[in-house]
Amino acid sequence: MCEEAGEPHIGRMIHRLSNQLKRQSFMPGEDRSLTAMQKHVLQFILMESIRRDLYQRDVEEEFRVRRSTATSMMQLLERNGFIRRESVAEDARLKKIVPTPKAKALRTKILENIQQMEKRLRQGISDAELHQCTCVLQKMLRNLSPPEAGNQT
Numbered sequence: 001m002c003e004e005a006g007e008p009h010i011g012r013m014i015h016r017l018s019n020q021l022k023r024q025s026f027m028p029g030e031d032r033s034l035t036a037m038q039k040h041v042l043q044f045i046l047m048e049s050i051r052r053d054l055y056q057r058d059v060e061e062e063f064r065v066r067r068s069t070a071t072s073m074m075q076l077l078e079r080n081g082f083i084r085r086e087s088v089a090e091d092a093r094l095k096k097i098v099p100t101p102k103a104k105a106l107r108t109k110i111l112e113n114i115q116q117m118e119k120r121l122r123q124g125i126s127d128a129e130l131h132q133c134t135c136v137l138q139k140m141l142r143n144l145s146p147p148e149a150g151n152q153t
Contacts, residue, residue, distance in 0.1 A: 010140070024117065025117070034076070034077075037063070038076060041077070042083075042103060042106075045083060045097055046099055046107050047107075054096065055097060056070050056071065056097065058097075059073070059074070074097065081102045082099065082100060082102060083098060083100060085098070
């Protein structure tokens, strides 16, 4: 059962949970020149690049940032030796984001931390509760997402 009394302040609860996750996230050999947001972007690049090619627009969409903000982050990550951007044969304007060996060396520790954090988050939560929570959070995310072009009412 829920331990909170009274009407829940959902946004505040999600914000508190997010802060706890950020505080306890792990970036081995943390580079002090990276901001928290840049560390999250680097983690995203490291994890997603395992499954697919990544481009700046993927970072823009994932973190809901403007092109200029994403460009600044990519430039800093590149300057610090964590990524390189490679031209794509089909479209010279498109640059694939590739983690460097320096960044890849962090991947195993980050994966271990993610698994540990997921385990802690799921403690005492049944599969049914977890499924319901996931469904509700997805709906909330959709509720706050901007309408897609062509679907505006």
